[in-house]
Amino acid sequence: MDISLTFTPSASLNRYLRLFPPAGGSIGGGGTRRFAAARCRRATTSGELQTAAGPNGRSGTYPASVPVHKVTVHDRQRGVVHEFTVPEDQYILHTAEAQNVSLPFACRHGCCTSCAVRIKSGQIRQPEALGISAELKSKGYALLCVGFPSSDLEVETQDEDEVYWLQFGRYFARGPIERDDYALELALADE
Numbered sequence: 001m002d003i004s005l006t007f008t009p010s011a012s013l014n015r016y017l018r019l020f021p022p023a024g025g026s027i028g029g030g031g032t033r034r035f036a037a038a039r040c041r042r043a044t045t046s047g048e049l050q051t052a053a054g055p056n057g058r059s060g061t062y063p064a065s066v067p068v069h070k071v072t073v074h075d076r077q078r079g080v081v082h083e084f085t086v087p088e089d090q091y092i093l094h095t096a097e098a099q100n101v102s103l104p105f106a107c108r109h110g111c112c113t114s115c116a117v118r119i120k121s122g123q124i125r126q127p128e129a130l131g132i133s134a135e136l137k138s139k140g141y142a143l144l145c146v147g148f149p150s151s152d153l154e155v156e157t158q159d160e161d162e163v164y165w166l167q168f169g170r171y172f173a174r175g176p177i178e179r180d181d182y183a184l185e186l187a188l189a190d191e
Contacts, residue, residue: 069149071096073103073117074156086149092124093144103144104157107131110146113163117142122153133167141166 066087073082073096082103086095093115096103106114110129119140128146129137141163142155 069122070152071149072154073101073144074120074154075103076157076159077104088149090148091145092147092149092153096144104160105145108145110143113143113158113160113167115144116158116160116163117144117155118158120154120156122155123150124148124153124155125150131167132163136163136167 066089068085068087071082071084071086071092075082082096082101084096084099084101086092093103093105093108104114106112110126111131113131116132119142124142124147126137126142126147129143131143132141141158144155
C-alpha cells in the first residue's frame, strides 16, 4: 500500500535526510516533500550503528567529516549506565534510540523536562531547549531530545518533578496547600 504524505520538513528532518536518504528514490523538490510510506524511515539495526572501529579509528557508519563523541548516561531511575556514540550533528536522544538505548523522554521537542540531565563532564549544544531556562542551563542542566554533543559527554538523568520545581517552583508554588474546610463546605452547598 502506497500512502503519500505532504508536509514541510523541519531543520532536524532535513539534517536526518541528508545523512540517511530514503531508500529507492530521490526526495521531491520545492517547499514540500512527498514520500511513500515505505520510504519514510530508513531501516537500521543496532549492529550497523555499533560496528567495530575502522582504519580511521571511528566506530559506526557516520560520515568521516562529522566528529563523533562518546556519550555516557547514568540513568538514576533505572540504575543503569548507557554508553554510546553520537555524531556532533545529531540529537543525543534520537541517536541513542537508533542504537537500542532506552532513555526517558516525552515531547521530543525540548519543551518539557522528561529527558532532563545534569552534565557531569563535557559540553552539549542545545539551541532548541525551551523546557529549561538559561539559568538552569548555566547550572549544567540539559535536554537530551534537543541536545547535540560538542565533546565526549557524561550526564546523569534527573527527576522530572525536581527539574520542573527548579524551573517554575518559585513562580507557582507558595508552599504546601492548606485545606480550607469552610471554603469546601461553601462550594458543596452550591451544588
